[in-house]
Amino acid sequence: MSTSQPDRELVVDGLSIRFGGLTAVESMSFHVAKGEILSLIGPNGAGKTSAFNAITGYIEPNGGTIAYRGIRLNGLKPSQIAAHGVVRTFQKTSVFMGQTAFDNVLLGLHLASRQRPLAIIFALPSVAREEKELAEEARRILAFVGLEARGALLASSLPYGELRLLEVAIALAAKPRLLLLDEPVSGMNPSETASFMQILARIRALDITVLLVEHDMKMVMGVSDRVICLNQGRIIADGPPAAIQSDREVIRAYLGERYTRAQD
Amino acid sequence: MKQGLTIAWLLFLASVPLWLNNLYVLHVLIMAGIFIIAAMSLNLLLGYTGQLSLGHVAFFGIGAYASSLASLGFAVHLLPDWQVSVDPKPVWFSMLCGTLIAGLCGWAIGRLSFKVRGAYFVIVTVSFAEVIRLVALNWVELTQGPMALNNIPYLRLGIPGLFELSFLRKPANYYLVLAVGVICYVVIRRLVHSRAGRAMIALRENEPLAASVGVDVTRYLVLATIVSAGMAGAAGALYAHYVRIVDPDVFLFIYTVTMVIMVVTGGKGTLAGPIVGGAIFGLLPETLRALEAPPEVQWVTYGVLMVLVVYFLPDGIVPALRNWWHGRSAVAAAPAPEQASTEAAR
Numbered sequence: 315m316s317t318s319q320p321d322r323e324l325v326v327d328g329l330s331i332r333f334g335g336l337t338a339v340e341s342m343s344f345h346v347a348k349g350e351i352l353s354l355i356g357p358n359g360a361g362k363t364s365a366f367n368a369i370t371g372y373i374e375p376n377g378g379t380i381a382y383r384g385i386r387l388n389g390l391k392p393s394q395i396a397a398h399g400v401v402r403t404f405q406k407t408s409v410f411m412g413q414t415a416f417d418n419v420l421l422g423l424h425l426a427s428r429q430r431p432l433a434i435i436f437a438l439p440s441v442a443r444e445e446k447e448l449a450e451e452a453r454r455i456l457a458f459v460g461l462e463a464r465g466a467l468l469a470s471s472l473p474y475g476e477l478r479l480l481e482v483a484i485a486l487a488a489k490p491r492l493l494l495l496d497e498p499v500s501g502m503n504p505s506e507t508a509s510f511m512q513i514l515a516r517i518r519a520l521d522i523t524v525l526l527v528e529h530d531m532k533m534v535m536g537v538s539d540r541v542i543c544l545n546q547g548r549i550i551a552d553g554p555p556a557a558i559q560s561d562r563e564v565i566r567a568y569l570g571e572r573y574t575r576a577q578d
Numbered sequence: 579m580k581q582g583l584t585i586a587w588l589l590f591l592a593s594v595p596l597w598l599n600n601l602y603v604l605h606v607l608i609m610a611g612i613f614i615i616a617a618m619s620l621n622l623l624l625g626y627t628g629q630l631s632l633g634h635v636a637f638f639g640i641g642a643y644a645s646s647l648a649s650l651g652f653a654v655h656l657l658p659d660w661q662v663s664v665d666p667k668p669v670w671f672s673m674l675c676g677t678l679i680a681g682l683c684g685w686a687i688g689r690l691s692f693k694v695r696g697a698y699f700v701i702v703t704v705s706f707a708e709v710i711r712l713v714a715l716n717w718v719e720l721t722q723g724p725m726a727l728n729n730i731p732y733l734r735l736g737i738p739g740l741f742e743l744s745f746l747r748k749p750a751n752y753y754l755v756l757a758v759g760v761i762c763y764v765v766i767r768r769l770v771h772s773r774a775g776r777a778m779i780a781l782r783e784n785e786p787l788a789a790s791v792g793v794d795v796t797r798y799l800v801l802a803t804i805v806s807a808g809m810a811g812a813a814g815a816l817y818a819h820y821v822r823i824v825d826p827d828v829f830l831f832i833y834t835v836t837m838v839i840m841v842v843t844g845g846k847g848t849l850a851g852p853i854v855g856g857a858i859f860g861l862l863p864e865t866l867r868a869l870e871a872p873p874e875v876q877w878v879t880y881g882v883l884m885v886l887v888v889y890f891l892p893d894g895i896v897p898a899l900r901n902w903w904h905g906r907s908a909v910a911a912a913p914a915p916e917q918a919s920t921e922a923a924r
Contacts, residue, residue, distance in 0.1 A: 370790065396792035404790075410783040421780040425792040427773040431801055434772040435765050441772060488791040 323348045323523050324369070324400070324492055329378035331364045331547075338364040340547040341378065346492065351514070351524040353534045355558075356544035357567060362527040363405055365544075366496055369525075370402045371395045382492065397425060399491035403481045403498060405527075409469045415480055416465035419452040422487030426451060452487070459483045459513055475506040482513065493517065494525045499533055511537055535559065543567065591756055595749035604748045610860030611755040612817050615762050617840040617852035619809035622766055624838070625846035626775060627802045628782030629691060632700045633707030634810055635833040637680045641811025642818040642828050643714060643721060645669075645676030646730045649819070654720045669733040673815040680811020681804045688803030689796075704831075711829035726825035733819050751820045758816060762809050767849055769805065778802050782847075836860075843887045845894025854895050859884070 324346040331339040339361040346352050354362045368375040371392040380387040387395055410418050427448055429441050456462050459479040464472060469480060478498060485493060499507045507530060514537050518524060528534050534541060534555070541558040543551040545567040551558055558564055598604060620634045649672035653663035667675070687706060691699050714721045721727065733754065736742035745754050769775045777798040780788035789795055818824045836859065844855025862883070866876040891898040 372786065391794070392786075392789035393792050393794045396790055401792075402790050404787065408784060408787045410780060410787065412783055413779070417776075421776050421783075421788070422791045424773060424777055424780070424788075429773040431769075431774055434768050434774055437768055445772070484787070484791060 633703030641814030684807020
């Protein structure tokens with residue numbers, strides 16, 4: 315399925331996730347096209363983060379397949395999936411708190427680095443050369459998200475909005491081709507959200523496909539090419555932002571049965 | 579300036595046997611040095627990957643026993659009618675064997691730790707050390723059990739007929755321990771300032787995030803355990819050929835605890851931490867004895883000092899000193915932030 319249509323970067327087919335008796339995701343099928351920004355929306359508990367976790371290998375799905383550029387991701391470890399270019403951020407702010415912002419990005423550059431243990435122990439010149447390049451790259455990435463002045467500060471001393479930017483910087487350091495952002499602007503104020511949308515536009519200019527989970531509808535409708543709405547583990551709508559906004563099922567999921575009847 | 583300080587320290591340490599003519603003090607320094615090497619190896623695991631190995635003395639003891647047995651030669655019946663015998667090997671080769679065998683055991687424990695983390699890892703390592711101790715105590719044919727391995731040969735290096743260095747006397751052993759210590763320090767320093775060390779720090783700080791940027795958690799845990807166990811084994815081999823008698827008591831739990839105390843008080847996850855902690859808690863008991871303090875006062879002092887350090891400097895002595903120093907220099911002149919961060923990354 316994925317090999318026949320080359321513009322389909324990620325194909326999720328019949329994905330099911332159950333936690334004991336609770337069905338988090340029920341035979342969900344969707345795809346992410348190359349270069350697009352696709353948003354997953356839905357009320358709390360709709361299964362958005364569970365789908366994220368399954369795609370990036372943090373939980374084993376109970377059924378269905380996930381394929382990225384024709385490569386089956388089911389059963390791979392998160393680190394292997396990252397090596398294929400599928401990199402995520404986390405819903406709860408997740409950085410290396412005890413390290414400086416600069417070192418955070420340097421830790422994220424793991425996949426960009428090629429040093430072997432023996433080369434490190436014997437301090438081959440290639441290692442020193444690469445370390446220089448990595449430091450340069452880390453500074454570039456920090457500047458990309460606008461944190462160039464924060465490099466020397468401990469992550470734990472950064473304000474919340476900057477922590478969320480640092481998260482994105484760490485993910486970008488892993489050289490993603492498909493970036494999964496899990497509620498990146500939750501808790502940000504409107505001006506921070508606006509500048510985050512600009513960063514998202516620049517990420518897209520780097521030819522990185524983005525899969526976004528977000529509750530901030532202004533942001534979702536502003537940046538997405540396509541929106542998928544989930545409710546109780548199922549896809550209830552899939553289309554461009556404008557169509558989603560007027561979709562009866564979506565309105566019912568968010569606002570309830572009585573609201574849709576009142577509208578009629 | 580920092581490099582100059584390191585060289586000055588090294589020169590000072592190298593000069594000690596030249597002006598110190600008290601052999602007992604030199605012996606105390608050698609033993610502290612061996613323990614510092616073991617503590618440095620533990621620091622790689624505890625300080626950088628964040629895994630507490632409470633059986634670290636097992637690797638030390640395995641190194642000591644493997645090196646002694648290879649240098650003495652042995653013959654054991656693995657089955658009633660199948661005898662394996664090994665002829666005595668040169669000591670340098672035996673020490674290498676001790677290091678490698680300890681590293682191999684580290685690999686096995688590291689593979690296990692893939693499944694078990696945290697408290698479970700602690701239990702696995704404690705049990706491992708205890709099982710190894712019981713083997714050393716009861717496999718009399720191989721280890722002589724409580725009768726101990728005696729007359730272990732000392733290290734000789736050289737070209738036959740030309741020259742020979744023999745490591746029988748204390749000054750020679752002091753330099754040997756110093757050299758191995760420096761090598762271990764350099765290896766650890768290079769590791770932690772590289773991709774491998776950053777991967778270890780990443781999985782200590784935030785394992786899910788580390789995995790999400792492509793860090794293969796198992797791989798780096800295993801690497802850390804192999805290097806750490808190998809170094810502990812080298813320290814054990816140094817011990818065996820210096821003291822020249824090895825009994826199952828090298829596996830006592832108290833030695834692991836001593837190493838952990840050295841690492842934690844000095845500052846885990848810092849290069850100098852285990853050296854500072856090891857120097858203080860390795861030399862303190864002997865210093866108190868030299869001051870002719872009664873035994874109970876010695877141990878109370880040891881315990882109280884340890885509690886004070888842990889209570890007032892929870893991150894350890896080295897990080898506390900570093901913060902104090904940075905605080906002072908920050909008042910003197912605000913450093914360029916970018917430069918400071920690259921230096922921290924080096």
